[in-house]
Amino acid sequence: MTGQTTDQATDRPIRVLISKPGLDGHDVGAKVVARALKDAGMDVVYTGLRKTPEDIARRAKDEGVDVIGMSILSGSHLPLARRLKDLWDEYDLGTRLWLVGGNVPEKDHEALADIGVDAVFNSRSRLDDIVRYIEENVARWPRN
Amino acid sequence: MAEKLATDAKGGLDLPRGVEPVFFDSGIEVKPVYTAADANGGNGAGEERPGEYPFTRGIHAEMYRRRPWTMRQYTGFGNAQATNERFHYLIETGNTGLNVAFDLPSQCGLDSDDPAAEGEVGRVGMAVDSLRDFEIAFDGVDLNAITVSLTINGAAAIMIAMYLAMAEKRGYDIAALRGTAQNDILKEMVGRGTWVFPVEPSVRLVGDTIEYCARHAPNYSPVSVCGYHIRESGCDPAEEMAYAFEIAKAYIDETLKRGLAIDDFAGRLSFNFNVFGKLFEEVAKFRAGRRMWAKILKEQYGAKNPKTMWMRMIAGGGGFGLTIDQPENNIMRGAYYALSAVLSGAQTIALCCYDEAYTIPSPKAQQISIRTMQLLIEELGLCDTADPLGGSYFVEALTDEMEEKITAAMRRVQDEGGIVAGVASGRIQDRVSQQAYEHHRRVESGAARKVGVNCYRVEEEKPDVAFHPERQEDVDMQMASLKQVRAERSRDAVDRALKRLHADAASGANTMPAIMEAVKAYATVGEMTKVLADVYGRFEEPVTI
Numbered sequence: 202m203t204g205q206t207t208d209q210a211t212d213r214p215i216r217v218l219i220s221k222p223g224l225d226g227h228d229v230g231a232k233v234v235a236r237a238l239k240d241a242g243m244d245v246v247y248t249g250l251r252k253t254p255e256d257i258a259r260r261a262k263d264e265g266v267d268v269i270g271m272s273i274l275s276g277s278h279l280p281l282a283r284r285l286k287d288l289w290d291e292y293d294l295g296t297r298l299w300l301v302g303g304n305v306p307e308k309d310h311e312a313l314a315d316i317g318v319d320a321v322f323n324s325r326s327r328l329d330d331i332v333r334y335i336e337e338n339v340a341r342w343p344r345n
Numbered sequence: 346m347a348e349k350l351a352t353d354a355k356g357g358l359d360l361p362r363g364v365e366p367v368f369f370d371s372g373i374e375v376k377p378v379y380t381a382a383d384a385n386g387g388n389g390a391g392e393e394r395p396g397e398y399p400f401t402r403g404i405h406a407e408m409y410r411r412r413p414w415t416m417r418q419y420t421g422f423g424n425a426q427a428t429n430e431r432f433h434y435l436i437e438t439g440n441t442g443l444n445v446a447f448d449l450p451s452q453c454g455l456d457s458d459d460p461a462a463e464g465e466v467g468r469v470g471m472a473v474d475s476l477r478d479f480e481i482a483f484d485g486v487d488l489n490a491i492t493v494s495l496t497i498n499g500a501a502a503i504m505i506a507m508y509l510a511m512a513e514k515r516g517y518d519i520a521a522l523r524g525t526a527q528n529d530i531l532k533e534m535v536g537r538g539t540w541v542f543p544v545e546p547s548v549r550l551v552g553d554t555i556e557y558c559a560r561h562a563p564n565y566s567p568v569s570v571c572g573y574h575i576r577e578s579g580c581d582p583a584e585e586m587a588y589a590f591e592i593a594k595a596y597i598d599e600t601l602k603r604g605l606a607i608d609d610f611a612g613r614l615s616f617n618f619n620v621f622g623k624l625f626e627e628v629a630k631f632r633a634g635r636r637m638w639a640k641i642l643k644e645q646y647g648a649k650n651p652k653t654m655w656m657r658m659i660a661g662g663g664g665f666g667l668t669i670d671q672p673e674n675n676i677m678r679g680a681y682y683a684l685s686a687v688l689s690g691a692q693t694i695a696l697c698c699y700d701e702a703y704t705i706p707s708p709k710a711q712q713i714s715i716r717t718m719q720l721l722i723e724e725l726g727l728c729d730t731a732d733p734l735g736g737s738y739f740v741e742a743l744t745d746e747m748e749e750k751i752t753a754a755m756r757r758v759q760d761e762g763g764i765v766a767g768v769a770s771g772r773i774q775d776r777v778s779q780q781a782y783e784h785h786r787r788v789e790s791g792a793a794r795k796v797g798v799n800c801y802r803v804e805e806e807k808p809d810v811a812f813h814p815e816r817q818e819d820v821d822m823q824m825a826s827l828k829q830v831r832a833e834r835s836r837d838a839v840d841r842a843l844k845r846l847h848a849d850a851a852s853g854a855n856t857m858p859a860i861m862e863a864v865k866a867y868a869t870v871g872e873m874t875k876v877l878a879d880v881y882g883r884f885e886e887p888v889t890i
């Protein structure tokens with residue numbers, strides 16, 4: 202399927218799940234990013250607050266999204282990312298792009314990458330950079 | 346939103362060539378100069394004095410001459426023991442009040458050993474499972490000298506009961522005890538997000554706490570209505586005040602159904618407002634707000650006691666204004682926010698610390714915030730005179746204009762079906778989040794200037810940030826303590842109290858007496874919340890994106 206993951210490969214918009222795992226109630230950033238991705242022409246599903254990794258994995262599968270975004274500002278990014286990783290195969294999440302946003306300290310970026318997170322963004326990230334990153338790196342799902 | 350796009354907007358003023366129009370965030374166009382003609386025909390606040398209705402100039406006649414504002418820095422992390430140590434540090438440093446941060450499981454009504462709490466225990470605040478934690482957290486704190494504010498919402502009824510029970514156990518007279526709980530669930534559903542129950546029973550629970558305190562702890566402030574977090578979520582300063590007033594009115598209306606008179610309880614309601622952005626807009630916001638709240642209480646609710654009409658407030662914070670870029674700049678921002686709050690006549694001030702844009706503040710950062718306020722008191726002479734900006738052509742004119750903006754924003758909420766329906770449907774959340782998005786775009790484009798972010802940047806710079814150290818032993822200690830509490834308490838007493846709580850919640854009786862009984866029996870936060878959720882259900886967040 203290589204060569205079929207570019208924007209031109211399909212007519213349908215990129216589908217993105219923006220999720221709020223754990224108990225963290227800071228949702229300003231998640232909603233700002235969701236609106237930016239919508240403005241860029243993507244289909245965006247926002248989960249609302251307090252979702253478990255199971256909720257997020259199921260939703261990602263059911264909605265057939267290409268990108269899973271997790272927004273975490275409580276400091277619990279590592280345990281929550283590990284729990285989603287544990288569910289990755291069970292929910293057949295495959296090559297979906299996995300992004301984490303929030304206030305992740307630099308020292309944890311590598312640990313998140315080791316778990317399987319593709320990119321980490323924070324409040325200093327420009328919205329257009331997030332859009333461009335997704336457009337350049339997304340692999341459409343399901344493959345057909 | 347067009348009115349907010351200041352740099353693109355054509356103002357209505359006839360400005361000299363080369364002078365660009367300027368708009369405040371509330372949409373008010375600002376003149377380059379004000380004269381007597383702008384300020385109520387040169388009359389300003391007229392003959393009004395501080396301490397006199399409608400309290401534009403302040404709720405006390407001599408304001409800070411009698412007593413400076415209360416300094417109430419926000420703190421809490423790990424377990425009750427760790428938090429108690431920081432409480433004592435803050436008091437020794439000069440904090441004159443405490444402002445308790447709870448961890449997310451406690452805020453959401455979960456015990457520390459609940460599977461949903463995994464990874465979150467003690468992280469953003471102090472873990473609380475039972476009355477035992479309150480006993481430890483406030484050990485050695487003189488509750489008459491230091492007033493305590495509990496930043497708690499979804500689980501507020503339980504935490505208020507724990508505070509009262511703890512104080513009672515230590516021999517304090519509950520009828521005289523002062524203190525505050527945030528307990529503003531409607532704003533929690535707009536921003537901040539630690540709701541538990543659906544909208545209607547949640548508002549009833551707030552009514553339960555107000556009624557209970559009015560009857561048993563009349564000096565305790567059971568609610569601090571927060572425009573603060575709605576502003577953090579994106580609204581403008583006039584809307585911040587408008588939403589807070591509409592929310593406060595919803596709690597008043599709920600409480601009036603209980604057969605209390607307005608003067609029995611409304612004087613103990615207080616407010617929590619944000620301070621960042623344009624200094625004079627903030628001052629005018631508070632002066633207009635005080636005047637409006639007094640009139641609402643007197644004219645709409647028939648209050649007789651002037652104290653009932655007071656808009657008492659904690660002001661400050663300013664979290665939205667702080668940046669992770671060049672974080673030291675946040676020290677200066679905090680100082681200006683404190684100045685704004687003092688010039689506005691705040692009763693209590695809490696400042697976000699310079700490192701709070703990314704972590705739980707360090708002791709040093711807390712000390713700097715407290716010293717910032719002490720400088721205003723000791724060196725800058727800010728306590729000498731009440732409402733020092735009163736009579737300024739600019740400030741008086743702006744106060745009148747803010748009153749109009751706040752009134753219009755309140756009318757919009759009412760015309761759209763009221764605050765409760767607006768929150769339940771998610772309409773208000775949707776509007777506020779769109780405003781946050783537009784603001785973010787304006788910061789990115791440079792239209793809204795942010796020092797160190799979109800101007801005066803230092804390239805190649807990696808912010809030098811230290812993060813709060815997480816201590817696993819605090820979490821382990823919490824789990825062990827919870828286990829011990831469960832082993833030592835009387836299971837029968839807990840079951841009896843929880844059964845009563847279920848019955849009272851189901852019948853619509855005030856739940857506070859049963860919560861008090863359960864708390865005293867060392868029932869846990871999770872147990873009590875589960876009983877209430879069995880009756881009330883849980884909030885289903887309207888997702889509007």
